[in-house]
Amino acid sequence: xxxxxxxxxHTPQGVPVLSDxxxxxxxxxxxxxxxxxxxxxxxxxxxxxRSAMAGKHLSASIHPGDxxxxxxxxxxxxxxxxxxxxxxxxxxxxxxxTHAVLDAQSIPQCRRVDPQINPISLxxxxxxxxxxxxxxxxxxxxxxxxxxxxxxSAASGAVGxxxxxxxxxxxxxxxxxxxxxxxxxxxxxxxxxxDCIDYKNTPLTTALKQLCPKGIDVYFxxxxxxxxxxxxxxxxxxxxxxLCGLMSQYNGASPSQLNAGSLIRARAxxxxxxxxxxxxxxxxxxxxxxxxxxxxxxxxxxEIQHGLNQVxxxxxxxxxxxxxxxxxxxxDN
Amino acid sequence: xxxxxxxxxHTPQGVPVLSDxxxxxxxxxxxxxxxxxxxxxxxxxxxxxRSAMAGKHLSASIHPGDxxxxxxxxxxxxxxxxxxxxxxxxxxxxxxxTHAVLDAQSIPQCRRVDPQINPISLxxxxxxxxxxxxxxxxxxxxxxxxxxxxxxSAASGAVGxxxxxxxxxxxxxxxxxxxxxxxxxxxxxxxxxxDCIDYKNTPLTTALKQLCPKGIDVYFxxxxxxxxxxxxxxxxxxxxxxLCGLMSQYNGASPSQLNAGSLIRARAxxxxxxxxxxxxxxxxxxxxxxxxxxxxxxxxxxEIQHGLNQVxxxxxxxxxxxxxxxxxxxxDN
Numbered sequence: 001x002x003x004x005x006x007x008x009x010h011t012p013q014g015v016p017v018l019s020d021x022x023x024x025x026x027x028x029x030x031x032x033x034x035x036x037x038x039x040x041x042x043x044x045x046x047x048x049x050r051s052a053m054a055g056k057h058l059s060a061s062i063h064p065g066d067x068x069x070x071x072x073x074x075x076x077x078x079x080x081x082x083x084x085x086x087x088x089x090x091x092x093x094x095x096x097x098t099h100a101v102l103d104a105q106s107i108p109q110c111r112r113v114d115p116q117i118n119p120i121s122l123x124x125x126x127x128x129x130x131x132x133x134x135x136x137x138x139x140x141x142x143x144x145x146x147x148x149x150x151x152x153s154a155a156s157g158a159v160g161x162x163x164x165x166x167x168x169x170x171x172x173x174x175x176x177x178x179x180x181x182x183x184x185x186x187x188x189x190x191x192x193x194x195d196c197i198d199y200k201n202t203p204l205t206t207a208l209k210q211l212c213p214k215g216i217d218v219y220f221x222x223x224x225x226x227x228x229x230x231x232x233x234x235x236x237x238x239x240x241x242x243l244c245g246l247m248s249q250y251n252g253a254s255p256s257q258l259n260a261g262s263l264i265r266a267r268a269x270x271x272x273x274x275x276x277x278x279x280x281x282x283x284x285x286x287x288x289x290x291x292x293x294x295x296x297x298x299x300x301x302x303e304i305q306h307g308l309n310q311v312x313x314x315x316x317x318x319x320x321x322x323x324x325x326x327x328x329x330x331x332d333n
Numbered sequence: 334x335x336x337x338x339x340x341x342x343h344t345p346q347g348v349p350v351l352s353d354x355x356x357x358x359x360x361x362x363x364x365x366x367x368x369x370x371x372x373x374x375x376x377x378x379x380x381x382x383r384s385a386m387a388g389k390h391l392s393a394s395i396h397p398g399d400x401x402x403x404x405x406x407x408x409x410x411x412x413x414x415x416x417x418x419x420x421x422x423x424x425x426x427x428x429x430x431t432h433a434v435l436d437a438q439s440i441p442q443c444r445r446v447d448p449q450i451n452p453i454s455l456x457x458x459x460x461x462x463x464x465x466x467x468x469x470x471x472x473x474x475x476x477x478x479x480x481x482x483x484x485x486s487a488a489s490g491a492v493g494x495x496x497x498x499x500x501x502x503x504x505x506x507x508x509x510x511x512x513x514x515x516x517x518x519x520x521x522x523x524x525x526x527x528d529c530i531d532y533k534n535t536p537l538t539t540a541l542k543q544l545c546p547k548g549i550d551v552y553f554x555x556x557x558x559x560x561x562x563x564x565x566x567x568x569x570x571x572x573x574x575x576l577c578g579l580m581s582q583y584n585g586a587s588p589s590q591l592n593a594g595s596l597i598r599a600r601a602x603x604x605x606x607x608x609x610x611x612x613x614x615x616x617x618x619x620x621x622x623x624x625x626x627x628x629x630x631x632x633x634x635x636e637i638q639h640g641l642n643q644v645x646x647x648x649x650x651x652x653x654x655x656x657x658x659x660x661x662x663x664x665d666n
Contacts (some may be wrong), residue, residue, distance in 0.1 A: 058598060182356035224593050243597050257590035260557050264392060264576050272597035 003028045004308050004333075005097035006068050012053055013263050015251045016319050023221045030101055036084045038074035040094050043311060044124040044316045046070065050250040058274065068096040073113065073124055076238060081107055089113040093124055098199035098333045117290070120300075122267045125326035126293065126300035127286050129275055130158030133244060135285040136278035138166040141242050141271050142218050146171030149212050151171035151231055151331070152193075154247055154303065155185035158326040160189050162289070163220050165298050168192050172218070175211050177204070177227055179321055182329035186324070191300050215239065215266075223247040224256030232258055235266035244273045251319060301325030306332055336361045336622050337641050338430035339401050341573050347384055348584045349652050354645035356402070356570035361432055363432040366433075369435045371407035373427050374460065376644060377457040377658035379403065383583040391607065402431040406446065406457055414440055420581075422446040424456055429644050431666045438599045444615060450623070452635075458659035459633035460619050462608055463491030469611035471499040474575050474604050475551050479504030482545050484564055487555035487580055489634065491659040493588060495622070496553050499607045501525055505551070508544050510560055511539070512654055519657070524631050537563045548572065548599075556580040557589030565591055568599035577606045584652060634658030639665055 002098045003026055008313040010020045031037045049070055051057035062069055072094040076084050084090065092110040102110060113123040132179065137159075138144060144167055152164040155176025160257065164187070176187040176196035184196035197207045206218070208230060215236025223226050225248030234242070241263075246256055263270060292298035303325045305314045311329050318327045336359055343353045347470045357514040364370045382403055384390035395402055409417050417423065417440065419494035425443040427433040435443060446456040458464065470492075471477060477500055485497040488509025497507045497520070509520040509529035517529035530540045541549070541563060548569025554561050558581030565574070574596075579589055620647060636658045638647045644662050 056594075078382070080386055081396045088371070221593075228593060243593050246594055246597070249594075256593040258593055258596075258603075260554075260561060260576050260591055261389075261579055262588040263591075263603060264607060267605045267606075267610060268603075270591075270596060270601075270603035272602075274597060274600055277600060 001030070001099065002026075002027050003097055005095070005100045006308065006311055007106065008053060008062055008064055008066050008068050010064055012050065013252070016050065016053070016316050017314050018316060020319075021315075022032055023309050023312075028096070028101060028266055031080055031101045031286050033080050034104050036076060036081050036107065037078040038090070038092060038094060038100050038102060039077050039223070039333065040074050040098055040100060040126060040331050041104050042053065042073040042121055042331065043096060043329045044071045044128070045315050045323075045329065046129070047245065047247050047250050047318065049315070050319050051246075054250070054252065054333055058276070059272045062179075069093060070096055071124065071129065072231045073120065077257045083107065084110070089115065089120060089123075091128060096308070098308060098331060114286065118141045121302060121304070121328045121330075122293070122300060124328055125158045125302060126162060126298070127289055131162055132285050133159045133273065133275040133284055134162035134166060134282060135241050135289060136271050136275065137163050137220060138170075140278065141273055142167070142220070142240060144170050144172060145224050146217065147171045148217035149214065149236070150174045150218045150220065151208065151212065151228045152175065152220045152222075153231070154195060154245070155191075155196055156220060156325065158300070159244060160222050161187065161221070161301065162298070164193050167218070168194075169292065169297055170178075182324060184299060190301070197229060205233065207288060208234045212236075217308065220244060224249050225253060228258065232262050235262065235268050237267055239266050239268045240271040241268055242273050247321075303327050305329045308333070334361050334363070334432065335359075336430055336432045339644055341386060341395055341397055341399055341401050341639065343397055343632045345383065345503050346585070349649050350605065351645050351649060354648075356642050356645075361434060364400070364411055364413055364492060366413050367437050368407060369414050369440065370411040371423070371425060371427060371433050371445075372410050372666065373405045373407050373431055373433060373663065373664050374422065375406040375454055375457060376662045377404045377461070378581050378644075378648050378656075378662065379462070380651065380664065382578050382648070383652050385549070387583070387585065388512065391609070400531070402426060403429055404457065404462065406453065407433065416440065417443070422448065422453060422456075423459060429641070431641060431664060447619065452634060453541060454637070454661045454663075455626070455633060457661055458491045458635060459495060460622055461633070463659065464495055464504070464610040465494045465611055465615055465618050467499060468622060469493035469608065469614060470496050470553060470575050470577055470606050473575035473611065474606055475500075475553070475573060477503050477505055478550065481505045482547065482569070483507045483547045483551045483553065484545065485553045485555075486560045486564070486573055487578070488520045488524075488526060488529055489556060489658065491633070492577060493553070493555050494520065494634065495631070497526050498524050500551070501527075502625065502630055515657060519634060523634070524630060525632075529665050533562060538566065540651065541567045545569075553577060557582055558586060558605065561589050565595050568601050569593065572599050572601045574601055574603040575606050576603065579652075636660050638662045641666070
């Protein structure tokens with residue numbers, strides 16, 4: 001069948017631009033034995049893809065000429081695998097295209113979506129990979145205690161907003177860091193963080209000292225770079241630091257560094273978090289966070305675009321940090 | 334009484350030199366109520382003092398004109414405190430001088446030395462602060478498991494040699510890093526490490542890859558700088574890194590940094606170690622390590638100098654990394 005797809009045309013230099021991508025047609029061979037044909041319903045825009053385009057991510061690289069990888073919400077159209085039933089919705093590594101054929105290698109990476117999830121796009125965000133990242137960071141790595149002071153960077157992002165709310169629900173004092181007053185307002189008013197520092201318009205170190213006079217007990221980092229540096233200089237004794245993402249360097253900045261002397265002074269514990277290690281908790285995460293969403297205790301913000309041709313613009317916007325909430329493109333095809 | 338003492342005359346620039354110190358006479362007032370007069374028997378040369386001279390250590394700074402602080406082994410001569418009895422040997426923050434008066438502030442920082450320790454200078458090294466540092470790093474921070482691959486920097490130093498031998502006794506494979514063939518030979522032949530990399534004469538990254546083909550499970554760092562960097566790039570999945578000292582920067586090099594991306598990739602856990610947090614384990618450490626020494630399972634190397642006038646030379650030698658073993662000066666006064 002004829003499908004539409006998005007190809008990477010150039011390895012982005014710095015922040016990606018529209019001309020790094022091209023929309024085109026392609027022929028998709030029909031599914032063979034053991035394969036499944038799916039229609040792509042929605043695509044998830046994720047910063048790690050920028051890192052893969054630079055050849056720096058744990059997952060495989062994306063080179064010029066390649067279909068852009070990435071997860072999406074798909075509907076099964078034709079199935080030659082007993083696990084996937086026609087009509088079901090799944091999250092799958094489908095790539096940026098209107099239809100995909102999933103094979104023996106990609107099917108094990110797919111997960112069925114509970115049809116009760118509402119809106120269903122949450123399966124890509126608050127109840128998807130970002131949700132699991134936040135859940136694992138909070139439940140497995142943070143050793144959260146009530147009344148701790150937490151600081152979360154990229155606090156309006158999918159992971160940051162979720163992990164900060166989990167800490168808030170657990171009785172911690174949670175300070176966000178985000179860029180711009182609109183994001184900060186959402187973080188405090190809707191996500192219920194105790195405060196949020198607009199790092200674009202406030203000297204970060206001063207603000208951290210003021211808001212965390214006894215130091216930071218848990219710092220959850222999604223960005224690296226100067227924000228990470230400022231947080232490390234403001235740790236409380238026996239602080240924990242969770243390294244989850246390096247948004248500041250995905251566009252090509254120099255590697256983020258932690259000062260060893262500051263970690264020794266604080267007797268800090270630093271842990272690296274990779275969501276791939278925690279897939280086995282997906283069901284538990286969905287159950288727990290799903291209950292919080294239904295009870296109105298947890299909030300998730302989405303920014304929805306429409307149409308495959310809008311995917312490059314949505315991704316570039318994400319990588320400029322201009323998105324307000326989890327960026328999802330509905331294909332409407 | 335008239336005593337001899339060593340004053341810091343200049344804040345060292347880079348590696349300390351003899352002219353940064355001056356030997357002189359001073360008048361020591363006799364002990365008052367609650368105070369204790371001690372004769373200094375031996376002084377411990379410790380790298381952290383260089384950091385204090387730069388005003389960068391956790392403990393108080395040492396300024397030009399100050400008596401140089403530092404721990405020593407002392408003998409009680411006149412006591413007005415019930416806890417300290419004439420004739421006993423104690424480890425005390427006596428400073429670089431022949432006699433000292435300990436007061437209500439310094440007496441709680443002293444600890445009595447078991448007279449059975451042989452040689453008694455071990456109370457400053459293998460069974461002293463370096464011994465406790467190694468014991469705490471191994472028992473409290475490392476979560477050692479048999480067959481792990483350990484790498485220890487400054488492996489012939491007081492802390493490094495001890496912690497590496499504890500890991501070896503626990504059934505780990507232990508690789509040392511040290512400067513020069515003489516140190517490396519002691520580390521493998523006497524301390525029984527499986528191997529030792531002479532970082533001054535071997536490309537470190539290549540050697541680490543060769544000796545740790547599956548990566549480093551536990552890296553115990555005493556030096557920071559480029560050695561730390563090379564180790565961080567060779568971590569195994571779920572590695573642990575213990576940050577214990579920054580010898581490479583005590584002489585003024587730029588702050589040691591850890592690459593955040595490498596820590597995330599390895600899902601590493603990094604912990605800062607400060608011995609002051611673990612004083613409560615001193616007795617347990619002395620008992621456990623003392624038994625290993627008596628059984629010949631644990632070895633400790635000392636470099637003994639004689640006379641207060643040799644203290645600056647011994648300290649400068651230590652800070653040039655030329656000492657072969659724990660540097661102790663016996664005052665013979």
